Amino acid sequence: MLGVVLGVSSLIATMALTRGIEEGMHIFMQQLGGLELVKVVPNEPSSLMLEFANLSPGLTLRDAHSLRNSATLISHISPEITHTVSAACSDAGNSERRKARGILPDHFVIGIHGLAAGRWLVDLDIERGARCAVIGHTVANQLWPGTPAADIIGRTILLDQTPFEVVGVLPLYEQEEDTRARQLGKKPRARRWDPFRQKNEAVLIPFSTMFHEFRSGAFPENSMDSLKLDALTVRIGNLDHFRAALGQIRSVLDLSHRGVDDYDLETREDWFDRIESSVRATRLSGGLISAISLIVGGIGIMNIMLASISERIREFGIRLAVGARPRDIFRQILVESMLISLLGGLLGVGASLGLIEILKMISPTENIPVLTTGSILFSVAFALASGLLSGLYPASKAAHLDPITALRYD
Amino acid sequence: MSILEFEGVRKTYRVGEQEIHALAGIDLRIEEGEFVAIIGPSGSGKSTLMHLLGCLDTPTEGRMVVCGTDLSRATPDTLARMRNREIGFVFQSFNLLPQLDVVANIGLPLVYSGVPRRDQRARAEEAARRVGLGDRLANRPPQLSGGQCQRVAIARALVNNPRIVFGDEPTGNLDSATGRNILTIFKELHAAGKTIILVTHDPAIAAEAPRVIELCDGRIVKEAKA
Numbered sequence: 359m360l361g362v363v364l365g366v367s368s369l370i371a372t373m374a375l376t377r378g379i380e381e382g383m384h385i386f387m388q389q390l391g392g393l394e395l396v397k398v399v400p401n402e403p404s405s406l407m408l409e410f411a412n413l414s415p416g417l418t419l420r421d422a423h424s425l426r427n428s429a430t431l432i433s434h435i436s437p438e439i440t441h442t443v444s445a446a447c448s449d450a451g452n453s454e455r456r457k458a459r460g461i462l463p464d465h466f467v468i469g470i471h472g473l474a475a476g477r478w479l480v481d482l483d484i485e486r487g488a489r490c491a492v493i494g495h496t497v498a499n500q501l502w503p504g505t506p507a508a509d510i511i512g513r514t515i516l517l518d519q520t521p522f523e524v525v526g527v528l529p530l531y532e533q534e535e536d537t538r539a540r541q542l543g544k545k546p547r548a549r550r551w552d553p554f555r556q557k558n559e560a561v562l563i564p565f566s567t568m569f570h571e572f573r574s575g576a577f578p579e580n581s582m583d584s585l586k587l588d589a590l591t592v593r594i595g596n597l598d599h600f601r602a603a604l605g606q607i608r609s610v611l612d613l614s615h616r617g618v619d620d621y622d623l624e625t626r627e628d629w630f631d632r633i634e635s636s637v638r639a640t641r642l643s644g645g646l647i648s649a650i651s652l653i654v655g656g657i658g659i660m661n662i663m664l665a666s667i668s669e670r671i672r673e674f675g676i677r678l679a680v681g682a683r684p685r686d687i688f689r690q691i692l693v694e695s696m697l698i699s700l701l702g703g704l705l706g707v708g709a710s711l712g713l714i715e716i717l718k719m720i721s722p723t724e725n726i727p728v729l730t731t732g733s734i735l736f737s738v739a740f741a742l743a744s745g746l747l748s749g750l751y752p753a754s755k756a757a758h759l760d761p762i763t764a765l766r767y768d
Numbered sequence: 769m770s771i772l773e774f775e776g777v778r779k780t781y782r783v784g785e786q787e788i789h790a791l792a793g794i795d796l797r798i799e800e801g802e803f804v805a806i807i808g809p810s811g812s813g814k815s816t817l818m819h820l821l822g823c824l825d826t827p828t829e830g831r832m833v834v835c836g837t838d839l840s841r842a843t844p845d846t847l848a849r850m851r852n853r854e855i856g857f858v859f860q861s862f863n864l865l866p867q868l869d870v871v872a873n874i875g876l877p878l879v880y881s882g883v884p885r886r887d888q889r890a891r892a893e894e895a896a897r898r899v900g901l902g903d904r905l906a907n908r909p910p911q912l913s914g915g916q917c918q919r920v921a922i923a924r925a926l927v928n929n930p931r932i933v934f935g936d937e938p939t940g941n942l943d944s945a946t947g948r949n950i951l952t953i954f955k956e957l958h959a960a961g962k963t964i965i966l967v968t969h970d971p972a973i974a975a976e977a978p979r980v981i982e983l984c985d986g987r988i989v990k991e992a993k994a
């Protein structure tokens with residue numbers, strides 16, 4: 359019985375925990391642009407292709423155009439050129455080296471960006487080559503410490519001495535545990551690697567502006583169309599056609615690059631798979647512990663039932679004598695053992711609520727456990743099943759009693 | 769056709785190497801509506817015979833027909849059905865369930881014959897009134913006297929309206945006055961048309977039965993019909 363209580367409560371708690379982790383991961387993945395985000399990056403061609411490498415124009419804005427026209431399975435596309443600049447505010451404050459990125463408005467959709475204040479870059483900014491910028495939280499905070507995002511809109515940021523108007527500020531991106539640690543007044547754990555760094559340190563300017571202000575001078579022979587891109591990010595319209603979409607991208611690029619494999623597709627599949635498999639591992643080990651306690655609980659129930667049967671042999675004799683069939687006795691014992699397990703299961707549900715509260719107190723910065731009705735029902739059903747299984751042997755023992763022997767027994 | 773028919777019925781128990789012939793060839797016919805007393809010394813096979821008649825057991829050898837059904841090789845389910853519908857059995861030691869009240873004890877056979885729950889209670893109460901226990905319905909067996917317990921057992925035997933009622937020394941655990949009351953109930957049942965078969969040690973009871981069968985060492989040694 360105690361085993362059933364423990365089994366059910368740990369099963370529910372495990373499911374709530376892994377569910378919490380999963381939801382946290384899901385939000386995290388969405389904030390990073392999700393699985394739909396695929397990045398095309400220039401790459402050294404393989405040794406076989408090296409001789410033909412100069413046949414390919416490389417990754418250019420033309421690729422973006424042809425992908426937009428031909429790859430029907432991708433919904434958004436944004437080229438990207440980067441340029442390291444010194445970023446400073448006009449009030450002669452401190453400056454810092456930042457990687458500015460020239461992009462198209464689709465970039466905001468592809469990366470699933472939010473806004474703390476202001477607006478994203480729009481097509482008009484691109485057409486005009488406007489000197490405007492959307493900056494990340496860290497950048498804003500470093501240039502204008504303590505200033506609310508809304509007040510930063512309209513201020514001037516100097517990128518390599520060129521004034522740009524800040525038109526948008528991105529929200530702070532961080533992982534759930536960091537948010538919660540910050541709310542509790544603790545310092546976030548130091549990380550080797552911050553997945554949101556690129557977003558928080560973003561300095562985003564129109565693609566055309568980037569070209570005219572920073573890149574054309576360096577390569578006068580370049581037109582905007584033939585400029586080598588640093589990356590091309592695309593968003594796949596429907597994940598069901600993920601593979602087909604990758605295929606489309608490849609065939610379009612192979613054509614324009616004349617078969618030279620001087621680019622690479624970076625997807626998040628492997629990375630997200632790793633995250634998911636670690637969630638699965640957590641679930642598996644928690645499930646294993648619960649299963650073991652439920653088995654122990656089942657054996658406990660079996661012992662209770664066996665003891666109760668040997669005390670009640672006369673009762674079964676009497677029931678058989680007045681016309682109970684073996685299967686009636688069998689069913690009676692099964693129902694009784696399932697009632698015991700149900701009771702244990704319900705106590706376990708109560709215990710799991712306490713257990714989850716304790717878990718929350720022990721590690722307040724972890725993902726919040728998410729309790730679902732489904733997991734409760736599943737665990738109680740599991741307990742019932744263990745009651746059913748452990749009742750089988752005692753029930754068959756009781757059902758096969760000989761009425762006369764049973765009546766004589768005392 | 770006889771309600772009970774035994775032909776060459778034997779019951780042999782094995783205890784280690786030894787074979788005990790509890791019944792060593794019984795031929796017996798009992799007609800519907802008879803009142804039969806079975807007597808004999810201790811160990812003569814009376815209870816064994818009653819268990820076979822009462823469908824609690826099957827014979828080792830021979831043919832046994834109860835209420836027109838051949839039960840010589842019957843399955844446990846068929847026997848259970850016979851016990852439930854055609855037969856009422858009253859034991860010397862009452863065999864009531866102490867945790868159930870009088871109504872539930874009396875209604876127990878109905879649980880296994882698919883009678884709806886509300887009818888169970890009504891029929892159990894009716895059977896209780898028939899044996900004069902209408903005012904003790906909510907009591908449990910430990911709160912009742914021996915005579916009252918045996919009335920509960922009789923009411924339970926009657927609740928499914930069986931054709932035959934068996935009593936294995938039903939008065940054996942009772943004082944003689946109470947025993948006579950119980951016997952009166954059996955005589956009333958006989959008058960109402962039931963077939964009654966009683967095992968008894970009491971010569972006074974045997975004297976009131978129209979037919980007496982005497983057993984010794986697993987055989988019928990004497991039969992008297994009034």
Ligand SMILES: Nc1ncnc2c1ncn2[C@@H]1O[C@H](COP(=O)(O)OP(=O)(O)O)[C@@H](O)[C@H]1O
Nearest residue numbers: 781783788790809810811812813814815816817
């Ligand atoms: N289950 C059993 N196993 C072995 N021997 C038994 C069993 N039941 C009865 N007997 C033997 O069968 C004989 C008849 O017993 P029983 O029918 O109880 O006699 P009675 O009721 O007339 O006293 C006795 O010798 C008894 O010991």
Ligand SMILES: [Mg+2]
Nearest residue numbers: 811814815816
């Ligand atoms: Mg006896």
